[in-house]
Amino acid sequence: MLILGVDTSWKQGSIALVREANGRVNTLEVQPIAGGTFSAQLIPQLAEMLARLRLTKRDLEGFAVAVGPGSFTGLRIGLTAVKALAEILSKPIAAVSMLEALAIADGHDGAVTALLDASREEVFLGTYRVASGRATKGEEALLTQGELLARVRKDKNLRLVTPDAAVEKLLTQNGVPVTVRERPGSESVARIGLDKIARGETVSVEELDANYIRRSDAEIFSLPKLR
Numbered sequence: 001m002l003i004l005g006v007d008t009s010w011k012q013g014s015i016a017l018v019r020e021a022n023g024r025v026n027t028l029e030v031q032p033i034a035g036g037t038f039s040a041q042l043i044p045q046l047a048e049m050l051a052r053l054r055l056t057k058r059d060l061e062g063f064a065v066a067v068g069p070g071s072f073t074g075l076r077i078g079l080t081a082v083k084a085l086a087e088i089l090s091k092p093i094a095a096v097s098m099l100e101a102l103a104i105a106d107g108h109d110g111a112v113t114a115l116l117d118a119s120r121e122e123v124f125l126g127t128y129r130v131a132s133g134r135a136t137k138g139e140e141a142l143l144t145q146g147e148l149l150a151r152v153r154k155d156k157n158l159r160l161v162t163p164d165a166a167v168e169k170l171l172t173q174n175g176v177p178v179t180v181r182e183r184p185g186s187e188s189v190a191r192i193g194l195d196k197i198a199r200g201e202t203v204s205v206e207e208l209d210a211n212y213i214r215r216s217d218a219e220i221f222s223l224p225k226l227r
Contacts, residue, residue, distance in 0.1 A: 001061045002028075003197070004085075005190025008042070008078030009070030009098050011035040015046055016186035017053065020194055028053055030187050038077040057089065064094040064193020066101070066186075068211035069116065069124045069140075075210040083205045092202040094193030097211055099126025101184035101192055103135045106161040115148070115178070117164035123148045124213055134195065142214045145170055152176050 005016040012035050017028040029052070031045050050056055065082040068075050086093050102114040109131050116124040123145060127138035143151065152158055152171070160176070162168055163183035171178040196202065 003062045003194045005064045005186040006078045007066040007186040008038045008074040009066040014186040016190045018190035062092045062197045067095045069213040087205045094196035096189045101188045103128040105184045115162040117166045
């Protein structure tokens with residue numbers, strides 16, 4: 001099975017082609033996409049990648065896409081592209097949380113708390129139980145830095161993992177141990193998605209949506225003001 005993985009959740013994005021055959025999973029290619037160019041470059045970069053590998057879009061057998069949390073604009077671009085391709089080709093879609101991908105990337109079986117910098121002195125938190133490269137979600141939430149510190153101080157046995165220097169600095173300066181891992185990208189998304197599709201954990205084009213965790217500025221500022 002040939003899977004296209006798409007990650008446009010962060011400042012820098014990427015697409016990846018991953019293939020499973022005879023029980024082995026191989027990454028064919030990963031193509032970075034510069035931030036700010038997702039809408040202009042995602043489809044052209046995919047076309048060039050397929051051409052280099054002597055493949056066509058008809059060879060794609062499924063899609064895996066990062067659904068958040070992350071950039072509102074970036075996520076919308078990635079999701080729109082996957083929706084269009086999946087609908088045209090009638091292929092399955094796997095939705096992958098970047099907190100889930102980070103928990104799996106930690107490589108530790110058991111309870112893992114994944115943390116991503118949400119800016120504005122806030123942190124995205126995801127609690128997972130990981131076993132054999134699969135993660136079962138407990139909770140995903142948006143916390144202030146103060147709320148995060150209060151939470152992790154209550155349970156000193158938490159295994160915390162982050163790719164972000166700001167989160168690492170916050171925790172280490174307050175005496176809280178944290179493991180730093182490389183931020184997962186489209187290759188991780190594709191591999192997780194491949195496993196999900198094989199297990200039937202897919203979403204339809206209509207069901208596919210972003211998991212922002214926080215509301216956008218447009219939503220916040222459009223709320224009626226209390227008098």
